[in-house]
Amino acid sequence: MAEALIYELSVPGRQGLRFPACDTPLADLPQDMLRQELPLPEVSEVDVVRHYTRLSRLNYAIDLGMYPLGSCTMKYNPKINEEVARFNGFAGAHPLQPIETVQGCLALMFTLQEWLKEIGGFAGVTLQPAAGAHGELTGVLMMRAYHQARGDLRRDKILIPDSAHGTNPATSAMTGLRVVEVKSDGRGNIDLEALKAQCDDTLAGIMLTNPNTLGLFEENVQTVVQMVHQAGGLVYGDGANLNALLGIVRPGDLGFDVMHINLHKTFSTPHGGGGPGSGPVGVSAALLDFLPAPLIAIVEPGTPDGDPPLYGFSTPAKSIGRVKSFNGQFGMVVRAFTYILMHGPEGLRAISEYAVLNANYLLSKIKGVYPLPYDRTCMHEFVVEGHLPGSDVHALDIAKRLMDYNFHPPTNYFPLIVREALMIEPTETESKASLDAFADALLKIAEEARSQPELLKSAPHNTPVGRVDEVKAAKELVLCCGIDVPRE
Amino acid sequence: MNTPTNLKYANNDEWINAEGVVGVSDYAQDQLSDVVYVEISVAVGDQVKKGDTIATIESVKAAADVYAPASGVVAAINEDLSNTPEIVNSDPYGAAWLIKIDVSDSAEVKALMDAAAYETYCSGRQH
Numbered sequence: 028m029a030e031a032l033i034y035e036l037s038v039p040g041r042q043g044l045r046f047p048a049c050d051t052p053l054a055d056l057p058q059d060m061l062r063q064e065l066p067l068p069e070v071s072e073v074d075v076v077r078h079y080t081r082l083s084r085l086n087y088a089i090d091l092g093m094y095p096l097g098s099c100t101m102k103y104n105p106k107i108n109e110e111v112a113r114f115n116g117f118a119g120a121h122p123l124q125p126i127e128t129v130q131g132c133l134a135l136m137f138t139l140q141e142w143l144k145e146i147g148g149f150a151g152v153t154l155q156p157a158a159g160a161h162g163e164l165t166g167v168l169m170m171r172a173y174h175q176a177r178g179d180l181r182r183d184k185i186l187i188p189d190s191a192h193g194t195n196p197a198t199s200a201m202t203g204l205r206v207v208e209v210k211s212d213g214r215g216n217i218d219l220e221a222l223k224a225q226c227d228d229t230l231a232g233i234m235l236t237n238p239n240t241l242g243l244f245e246e247n248v249q250t251v252v253q254m255v256h257q258a259g260g261l262v263y264g265d266g267a268n269l270n271a272l273l274g275i276v277r278p279g280d281l282g283f284d285v286m287h288i289n290l291h292k293t294f295s296t297p298h299g300g301g302g303p304g305s306g307p308v309g310v311s312a313a314l315l316d317f318l319p320a321p322l323i324a325i326v327e328p329g330t331p332d333g334d335p336p337l338y339g340f341s342t343p344a345k346s347i348g349r350v351k352s353f354n355g356q357f358g359m360v361v362r363a364f365t366y367i368l369m370h371g372p373e374g375l376r377a378i379s380e381y382a383v384l385n386a387n388y389l390l391s392k393i394k395g396v397y398p399l400p401y402d403r404t405c406m407h408e409f410v411v412e413g414h415l416p417g418s419d420v421h422a423l424d425i426a427k428r429l430m431d432y433n434f435h436p437p438t439n440y441f442p443l444i445v446r447e448a449l450m451i452e453p454t455e456t457e458s459k460a461s462l463d464a465f466a467d468a469l470l471k472i473a474e475e476a477r478s479q480p481e482l483l484k485s486a487p488h489n490t491p492v493g494r495v496d497e498v499k500a501a502k503e504l505v506l507c508c509g510i511d512v513p514r515e
Numbered sequence: 516m517n518t519p520t521n522l523k524y525a526n527n528d529e530w531i532n533a534e535g536v537v538g539v540s541d542y543a544q545d546q547l548s549d550v551v552y553v554e555i556s557v558a559v560g561d562q563v564k565k566g567d568t569i570a571t572i573e574s575v576k577a578a579a580d581v582y583a584p585a586s587g588v589v590a591a592i593n594e595d596l597s598n599t600p601e602i603v604n605s606d607p608y609g610a611a612w613l614i615k616i617d618v619s620d621s622a623e624v625k626a627l628m629d630a631a632a633y634e635t636y637c638s639g640r641q642h
Contacts, residue, residue, distance in 0.1 A: 501573075
């Protein structure tokens with residue numbers, strides 16, 4: 028190991044902090060609820076600082092290099108987001124303050140709701156959901172509530188394309204709906220015949236990602252939406268890939284009834300490392316009454332002579348209720364607001380145009396070397412096969428070897444419909460130079476795969492930890508934290 | 516790819532033999548890579564319909580459902596697999612059998628692919 032565990036640094040009796048004498052009366056706690064031992068590592072302040080500083084230097088991050096993790100939109104997060112989120116008025120506000128004292132926070136949230144409505148083509152937006160999958164759950168709960176409110180109780184089936192994010196079937200199952208998979212056709216679109224066979228009066232809706240997880244625009248999206256609507260179902264849009272569409276296509280205009288928007292992907296709030304994420308959900312007019320409560324609203328209009336409106340809360344008529352304490356991840360809302368404000372409408376469109384251009388440029392450089400299962404112009408990401416004619420290396424070996432070239436590996440083995448999938452999303456924030464360097468690394472690795480396959484199979488070589496035993500990790504779930512944790 | 520000729524094969528890569536023993540194919544285990552977990556979701560005596568989920572196989576790459584290739588009553592299940600899931604990789608047609616079905620309609624089995632048809636089917640989906 029390149030760095031010991033904090034428990035291994037523990038020295039009996041060492042401490043980094045001394046508590047002051049207790050100046051409040053001791054509470055009388057039941058004896059059987061008290062413990063004598065507290066098995067925490069015994070370390071000094073400098074031990075802790077050096078340990079975590081060393082760990083941080085072993086880490087890889089978007090601030091160090093390209094992070095082409097398909098479907099995750101690991102774009103660079105501008106530092107101004109952090110500066111604004113730390114403004115006292117935002118960082119110091121409490122969600123239970125009287126609304127008159129937090130008008131700035133509420134105005135910001137209201138404005139972001141309005142902007143996301145405009146960007147997505149939706150009638151309403153909730154900022155509550157904590158992240159993408161939570162947004163999905165919120166959206167599908169609204170779809171279910173919609174059918175129930177109409178007394179349409181037979182609708183228990185939801186369609187999920189075989190290229191969907193794994194969260195889609197998980198979300199649907201969690202709401203009690205019956206998940207039915209729909210196949211893709213030879214161009215990577217939904218197979219319309221397979222869809223047609225499922226369009227009956229038990230259809231609650233479909234969860235559709237567009238562009239889909241192959242990075243391809245669903246060419247028949249309007250037909251799909253029409254077929255589902257005609258059967259009485261609703262269309263859920265997984266907004267994970269919205270980074271390809273800003274200012275160009277509005278999902279609401281395509282007929283999507285509900286969609287979550289990952290602020291931590293498209294709108295540059297932190298992604299990974301705990302985020303936290305944020306997954307606002309937009310809805311069409313049909314679902315407006317079902318939005319979670321409370322929404323941010325204007326409760327008293329402004330006056331013609333310049334008095335600002337009073338912002339507060341409102342509750343939709345048939346609301347599914349609250350899905351998150353307080354008002355969601357407010358700090359992320361501030362960052363996304365900042366990002367949108369900094370870019371403006373033309374800037375947002377440019378984000379998507381460059382995201383698509385970068386992906387196609389990168390694809391053009393490696394196409395012909397890495398097999399491309401669906402040979403179409405891609406959107407913001409693309410999927411190639413990580414196996415090479417004349418070599419027996421796997422996608423995993425290629426991904427591991429990329430780490431030796433100082434790149435974060437792309438998503439691999441997803442989507443499941445591509446053999447040995449490598450899913451690459453460069454995002455708009457990479458320059459031509461970094462795209463070229465990444466493509467060169469992939470091409471070099473393809474050569475190595477033929478000339479020195481062992482080099483790939485035993486990769487990575489230049490990282491603090493070499494090839495990990497994934498089978499053992501999956502089968503022996505032992506947390507080695509140096510203390511005896513009672514197991515059930 | 517190993518495809519015994521005495522078995523019949525279903526679209527989702529299950530095999531079934533003349534006695535109604537069911538498993539997953541060599542192609543399936545190769546696609547899944549290292550199998551780390553097998554959960555059989557039916558019990559002896561259960562009635563299964565062709566297409567019902569009978570097991571879930573999880574590898575380091577993915578989790579895949581296994582479907583009944585024919586209808587019938589579950590006559591036996593392989594209890595060893597939960598402790599030694601890796602035999603799905605090493606012996607997919609032998610020790611890694613999943614369940615045995617008392618098939619209620621032999622026509623369902625007859626309608627499945629033979630080895631040659633299954634190999635053609637697999638080579639047609641090499642992406």
